[in-house]
Amino acid sequence: MTGSILNLITVFVLAGFLGFEVISKVPSILHTPLMSGTNAIHGVILVGAIIVTGTAHGNAQLALGFATIVLATLNVVGGFVVTDRMLEMFKTKSQRATEAARHTDAGIPPETGSSARGQGKG
Amino acid sequence: MTLSTGIDIAYLVAAVTFILALRGLSSPRHARKGNIIGAIGMVIAVGVTFARPGLTHFGLIAIAMVIGAAIAVPAARLVKMTAIPQMVAMFNGVGGGAAALVSLSEFARYSHHHVAIYKIVEVLLGVIIGCISFAGSAISFAKLQEMMPTRPITYPAQQVVNGVIAAGILALAGLVLATNSTLTLVILLVVALVLGVAFTLPIGGADVPVLISLLNSFTGLAVAASGFVLHSTVLVVGGTLVGASGALLTQMMSKAMGRSITNIIFGAFGAVVTASGSMERSGGGSVKSGTPEDIGVLLAYSRKVAIVPGYGLAVAQAQHVARELADSLAKRGVDVFYAIHPVAGRMPGHMNVLLAEANVPYEQLKEMDIANMELPTTDVALVVGANDVVNPAARNTPGSPIYGMPILNVDAAANIVFLKRSMRPGFAGIDNELLYDPKTTMLFGDAKDMLTKLVAAVEAS
Structure with a gap:
């Protein structure tokens, strides 16, 4: 039993350090989504x-x-849902353009649609 | 490979996704993907749990999960963006409550046998921390929802009373250790709830986001404690990651507000209310108020305009009209930018979310340090529903509760326009001398209304 509790304590200590390290540089605009994400x-x-x-x-x-x-x-x-909703708002300009293209060009040939998506990623 | 090895491997995968999720959430580009990866990991962890040998009552479990999801999804999807902080508080609180109940359930099973002390300590930690988080989050929710006064609620010898409650918890914990009594643990649970309420009451509305972050970290630790109780590595990893990152995040947030965590918890910030509601101050300063038409002309013929949004803008749902105003000014060749204080809105980053919702271009959002470099060359600083984050008392008045908080130096701009509903002080309840500054013009009214009139006035001039 003491062996298994020691294992858990090891995991606890390592995860603690990891938790500190992994978010050490977060821009303040992401503080709220990060809080919500960790909450999930x-x-x-x-x-x-x-x-x-x-x-x-x-x-x-x-x-x-x-x-x-x-x-x-x-x-x-x-x-998870509330975090996703917050992060939906963080889109780059190109992602937004892609989305707008997808909304307005619903009926256009697929080539145009895919090229717009390609731009969005680039 | 045995079944239990397979389950453990799945838990390991889930633990890795949680780490990846945290890493993704720390960068704007990968944040959404990070969250989705975390959710996938969670589905894996929960899914394989059903394959554990010896579990029954699947129907009951499924019904409970469906009920939880049926409440959570609409609540999370339909809530207004302005009310996001209280939703986070609520989801955090129920997590803390669940962690406390998990520890309690497990304890109820082995209380009749002789149990190792360390196992009882694990249970006690889970119950105490989980309950404090649950009750504290409930109070935070009520404060943000304005179901109770947002001002700090204080009474004489408050910290002594809190100390007595905490001592009571320790005494009860000792009793549980000595007697293994489930009843005593239940009493302890109730007292821990009382402590959760008591320690959050004196925390003022402006500090509640930091409090929620702290309680989020607490819930993480409570979950980790439950992980020890159940010998579940995935609970320990998930809980500890949140406990540690939440603690760091809390520190970052309070730093952004220029305050220490101990000050927030024990300081009863904003309890002192100075003058409010009066148009004339004892100092003799008077307030200049203008019409939308005056301000519209002033804005239209400026070279550089800074919009300083605050919670008032969010409450009035005025972020879309603010963007219209910015667009019509930009069309005239005015250089427009948004000066974003780190704690504008009610949580760090909250304002960015609201403005992004209104499709404000990312490039127009300037963080405090950059905005403060731009403000001295700015012609008009248009403060919409913000107050404390531009209050020079933070720089000039050592006695002020917000002294030391970094602020947006709108007083450096050539003209200041305050768009406010009234002369009431901000969330922190502190008078703002800037309202009486000769450079300042007040525009009283609902933010959305006034901005709409401003757009019309700019277009007309």
């Missing part, structure tokens, strides 16, 4: 919620598990 990632608690509910015995444990899963699902689904 701790929604991984849903995995824990499923495990405790799936092994529950008796109605009290089941009810508690049910509530836990609802909360955890809210966290993970809402977190």
